[in-house]
Amino acid sequence: MGLSRRRLLGAAVGGLVLGGCRLRSAKSLVVYCAHDSLYAEPILERFSKSHGCVIYTKYDTEASKSLGLVSRLVAEKGSPQCDVFWNNELLGTAALDAAGVLAELRAEQHANAGSPSRWVSFAGRLRCVVSTSQRSLSEDSVDALLESADQAMVAVAKPMFGTTLTQYCAWAEIWGLSSLINRHRSWVRNGLRIVDGNVQVKDLVAAGGCQLGFTDSDDLFAARDAGSPLFAEPVRIGGRTICIPNTAAVIVGTEREELAQTLVAHLGSPEVELELARSPSRQVPLGDVDPEALPEEVRSLRDWARDSIDVGSLRSIRAEVLNWLRQEYAS
Secondary structure, eight states: OOHHHHHHHHHHHHHHHHHOGGGSOTTEEEEEEOSOHHHHHHHHHHHHHHTTOEEEEEEOOTTTHHHHHHHHHHHTTTSOOOSEEEESSHHHHHHHHHTTOBOOOOGGGTTTTTOOTTOEEEEEEEEEEEESSOOOOOHHHHHHHHTSSOGGGEEEEOTTSHHHHHHHHHHHHHHOHHHHHHHHHHHHHTTOEEESSHHHHHHHHHTTSOSEEEEEHHHHHHHHHTTOOOEEEEOOBTTBBOEEEEEEEEBTTOSOHHHHHHHHHHHTSHHHHHHHHHSTTOOBOOSOOOGGGSOHHHHHHHHHHHTBOOGGGGHHHHHHHHHHHHHHTOO
16 A cells, blocks of 8 residues: 555554564564565565455665664564564575574475575575766776776765675675775775665766766666666676575564464565566566566576575675674764
8 A cells, every 4th residue: 555554554563562462463464574665565465465464564764774674683582573574685684593583484485495494585686886888897897996096986885784785795705804894995085985875876876976886786777767878787796796685584483473484485486576576676586487477677687696696605704794884884
């Protein structure tokens, strides 16, 4: 539904959290969702209707990205208020797993897909370098521009949040954290434009305020749909791309285990992957779907996605990178 429903859901979740989930009926779920509400709400609404349940959804804020919901779930571990977490980046989900926040999934949800046992991965986005000019956006040329003396023409979102944090973790894995810290500080001294989010990055580049920027494939398509002729290549680090999936997980301690497991299975289904692939965000299916059912743009993105690093392998370095960035932006 519209904005009024979103406000009602947010108020309902806030009331449930304050009053305790015991006030809810057995046929209800609280979902914390880091995915864009524009695309998540229709999916959750249809599940609610088809399963005769009520879903209360709490979305993240633009300022804190998914990091805010991850921190909240850790804080609530002793008294969980959430049943299902729909995250739009993987490393925060892996951190929750390490903290013992995620429940084991039913075996059929991961036995054949090679998925972890406590979350499902689906519908990926790619990190991209975007520009308004048809120029080389190869790994070497982007690195050279980053190391140049004029950084005012390069934009990136604040790296302690969202998918930019994943990109910084990948750099730290390849270069070493000390080298990344030195490079980042050099970029900033030379005028690197650090903005609030990926949307602002693509807006800056589209308006000619920067020569190039780092953003996500869904923001690239939003710019193109609005008439901006952006050129793009995948971000490559060590020769590999970065495809960041959505994830869905059941929270340990939920009193609605069966319904929560059913929703997570649905989110990882071909039906949902196809819906997100056909949406304006053009997310890349990671499971088995009919390629002929995909938009041509998404079929081409799948080649990039297949060449991705294993984002899950960055989980061990995430805490170190995040700790440094929190100190870097403590003011």
